[in-house]
Amino acid sequence: MHNKIKAKTQQIVKNPATRKVFMSMKPAKTIWGFVGVILFFIAPEIIAFIWGSDITHFAQVRLAMSVSVINRQYYELLVMLFKDGGSWINLTIGFALLIWLFF
Numbered sequence: 001m002h003n004k005i006k007a008k009t010q011q012i013v014k015n016p017a018t019r020k021v022f023m024s025m026k027p028a029k030t031i032w033g034f035v036g037v038i039l040f041f042i043a044p045e046i047i048a049f050i051w052g053s054d055i056t057h058f059a060q061v062r063l064a065m066s067v068s069v070i071n072r073q074y075y076e077l078l079v080m081l082f083k084d085g086g087s088w089i090n091l092t093i094g095f096a097l098l099i100w101l102f103f
Contacts, residue, residue: 026100026101027101029101029102033101034098034101034102037094037097037098037101038094038098041090041091041093041094041097042091042094042095042098044090045086045087045090045091045094046086046091047086048081048082048085048086048087049085049086051082052082052083052084052085052086053082053085055078055082056078056079056082056083058078059075059076059078059079059082060075060079062075063075063076063079
């Protein structure tokens with residue numbers, strides 16, 4: 001069974017139609033693609049590694065003082081996002097997207 005799956009996967013990878021579809025999915029090489037990957041994948045993780053504990057402490061203090069439901073949800077989201085620091089997986093995905101975008 002394992003060999004069948006491996007053979008089928010190799011067949012799909014070597015298929016020219018599959019390669020054409022994969023290349024059509026690849027975004028154009030623009031400065032906006034680069035900036036988007038940096039802003040949405042890499043920068044938040046670097047911020048979380050450097051200032052994650054400070055942001056979590058700030059959000060927990062503000063959460064204790066907050067009475068508004070929207071503010072409580074906002075601060076709970078901040079605590080959830082930054083309590084564990086940065087994610088190596090997300091940082092790796094960001095760098096992989098940069099490599100995929102420009103190579």
